[in-house]
Amino acid sequence: MIKNIHLNRDIAQLILLQRIELLTPFLKRVRKTLGRYFFTNFASKYFISPKLIGTKYLEFMLSEYNLLKKNLNFDNKTILSIGGGMCGLELMINSNSKNCFFSIIEKNYISKKVTYGWDNENREAYNNLKLLEFFLINNGLDKRSFKIYNFDFDQFPEKKFDFIISLYSLDYHYDFNLYLDYFKKILNKDTKLILDTIRPDYFKKIFENVKIIDFMQNTVHKSKRVICSNFIL
Secondary structure (H helix, E strand, O other), X not given: OOOOOOOOHHHHHHHHHHOHHHOOHHHHHHHHHHOHHHHHHHHHHHOOOHHHHHHHHHHHHHHHHHHHHOOOOOOOOEEEEEOOOOOHHHHHHHHXXXXXXXXXXXXXXXXXXXXXXXXXXXXXXXXXXXXXXXXXXXXXOOHHHEEEEXXXXXXXXXXXXXXEEEOOOEOOOEOHHHHXXXXXXXXXXXXXXXXXXXXXXXXXXXXXXXXXXXXXXXXXXXXXXXXXXXXXX
């Protein structure tokens, strides 16, 4: 079990931009008063406590892992992570499971302004793939246990996965259908997709099994966390 997250100021900034719920009341006022551009490019880096962000981030990731482990066994599984940010959840899975391999699809730039919300074209991004790799290795994930794919330039892995995890990303910030053709290549009836969505009934048209494991009432979109399996398209 990971007890401490090791991160520098640049990584702490990325985590804050990815997980806006980590904002302190002071930073919320700064963002509201001085605007999103100033917040994204200056306040989110220079007005923060990396230690505090690391502690809070660890708490969030542990909570998300504990919810998933009630329903899933990650031992000896191949996992595709889509839009996982700094992949703190993947670190938790790795530290509590045996022989996992992670394929990670992420973007490699920081948008000029934080503009969270539904984005049909999936243009928003708050990440740096070199820092992501450093963060994962520095926190105990063996380099042989993961591979990172740049969303905009790399060919996605075309193999079957046991789990696809996309919390607060796929169908939360952008449409599931952006990945539909890709999923047709890699999903089988046993693959489990875990995501947050406001429309679980929509996924009953795509998957034979759709299980709601949490009602995320404290999230911006009041989403539900679901596990989908037995792809039928």
